[in-house]
Amino acid sequence: MRASSLVEHRVTVVVAVLLAAAVAAAAARTKNECHSGDKAALLAIKSAFGNASFFNSWTPDTPCCEWANVSCDSSSSSTARRVVAVSFLNDAGLAGPLPGAAIARLTALQQLVLNNVPGVNGTIPHDLTRLSATLSFLTITSTGISGPVPPFLSEITALGYLSLSSNSLTGPIPASLGDMPNLYFLDLGSNRLTGTIPPLLLSKGPRRRVPIPLPQQARRRRSRRVRRPAGEPQQLELSHNDIYGDIPEQVVHLMLEYLNVSYNRLSGTVPAGGNMAWFDQSCFQHNKGLCGTPLPPCKE
Numbered sequence: 040m041r042a043s044s045l046v047e048h049r050v051t052v053v054v055a056v057l058l059a060a061a062v063a064a065a066a067a068r069t070k071n072e073c074h075s076g077d078k079a080a081l082l083a084i085k086s087a088f089g090n091a092s093f094f095n096s097w098t099p100d101t102p103c104c105e106w107a108n109v110s111c112d113s114s115s116s117s118t119a120r121r122v123v124a125v126s127f128l129n130d131a132g133l134a135g136p137l138p139g140a141a142i143a144r145l146t147a148l149q150q151l152v153l154n155n156v157p158g159v160n161g162t163i164p165h166d167l168t169r170l171s172a173t174l175s176f177l178t179i180t181s182t183g184i185s186g187p188v189p190p191f192l193s194e195i196t197a198l199g200y201l202s203l204s205s206n207s208l209t210g211p212i213p214a215s216l217g218d219m220p221n222l223y224f225l226d227l228g229s230n231r232l233t234g235t236i237p238p239l240l241l242s243k244g245p246r247r248r249v250p251i252p253l254p255q256q257a258r259r260r261r262s263r264r265v266r267r268p269a270g271e272p273q274q275l276e277l278s279h280n281d282i283y284g285d286i287p288e289q290v291v292h293l294m295l296e297y298l299n300v301s302y303n304r305l306s307g308t309v310p311a312g313g314n315m316a317w318f319d320q321s322c323f324q325h326n327k328g329l330c331g332t333p334l335p336p337c338k339e
């Protein structure tokens with residue numbers, strides 16, 4: 040090989056390597072790029088929060104599945120990846136109302152988490168109901184959000200996990216939350232909620248749980264279904280509020296795995312039966328006039 044052709048050869052190799060790298064980078068880009076509507080929605084959320092530093096990685100020229108605290112579904116060759124989860128965590132610089140309209144444009148969103156973002160304030164936006172078919176996990180905890188626990192949350196029928204603890208929520212617990220077909224976890228603790236525990240919240244159980252004599256086979260099938268009924272909380276946290284009245288008797292018909300109503304103003308006898316024996320006195324402590332097992336006996 041002559042010297043000049045050797046140089047030419049080297050240049051060709053270098054160009055080929057660079058090209059291959061560029062193609063690979065482009066492929067990676069495409070792989071991590073999300074649906075264009077989702078990307079526009081995320082940029083609208085960023086803008087609604089005044090382009091706060093939390094969003095430094097959310098830049099239009101980078102693939103949105105790589106942005107911090109954004110998760111996409113797995114890639115498929117034919118369709119663009121969808122944004123399925125967004126989290127806003129531990130940032131005092133995020134301030135202002137939750138941009139519900141922009142969030143609702145993430146039409147495949149399954150999980151929305153706000154935790155320890157004290158500057159996020161205002162009320163829980165109605166626009167979240169537009170995600171009723173997809174949003175299954177909603178956490179809004181330790182924020183500046185106030186106002187009621189909106190009854191319209193029950194319209195988000197996909198919702199299984201709802202945690203709204205440690206905010207400044209006021210007003211009653213809406214009975215409509217008892218109508219949610221997939222709800223298994225409800226945490227409304229450490230707010231300023233008032234009113235009584237709506238029996239409706241706990242009333243889905245009894246009708247389905249009346250023991251019906253059935254042949255062995257069918258009974259086994261039924262009892263499996265009964266153990267994991269849809270549409271009523273299996274974990275219910277209501278502690279540190281201003282809730283008064285009795286604990287509705289219906290609670291004994293639920294297959295509750297966790298119950299905590301401590302630090303309220305509840306009164307009357309703690310209902311006995313069902314899974315109630317699982318819960319120790321710490322779950323009922325610091326109420327105005329609750330009595331009976333596991334608390335001291337009621338006075339006649």
Ligand SMILES: *[C@@H]1O[C@H](CO)[C@@H](O)[C@H](O)[C@H]1NC(C)=O
Pocket residue numbers: 085086087088089090
């Ligand atoms: C956020 O940045 C975008 C793009 O640079 C800009 O169009 C928008 O006005 C900014 N919004 C705020 C509230 O600063």
Ligand SMILES: *[C@@H]1O[C@H](CO)[C@@H](O)[C@H](O)[C@H]1NC(C)=O
Pocket residue numbers: 107108109126128
């Ligand atoms: C959110 O983004 C930050 C910064 O990249 C990262 O440290 C943190 O782990 C992320 N959290 C989640 C839940 O994605």
Ligand SMILES: *[C@@H]1O[C@H](CO)[C@@H](O)[C@H](O)[C@H]1NC(C)=O
Pocket residue numbers: 134135136158160161162
């Ligand atoms: C939200 O906080 C901002 C200051 O960060 C304040 O100006 C605004 O009035 C607050 N809004 C509500 C509804 O509390």
Ligand SMILES: *[C@@H]1O[C@H](CO)[C@@H](O)[C@H](O)[C@H]1NC(C)=O
Pocket residue numbers: 278299300301302319321322
């Ligand atoms: C119930 O909540 C109270 C108050 O937050 C707490 O002290 C107690 O440990 C909780 N009980 C259980 C069993 O988690």
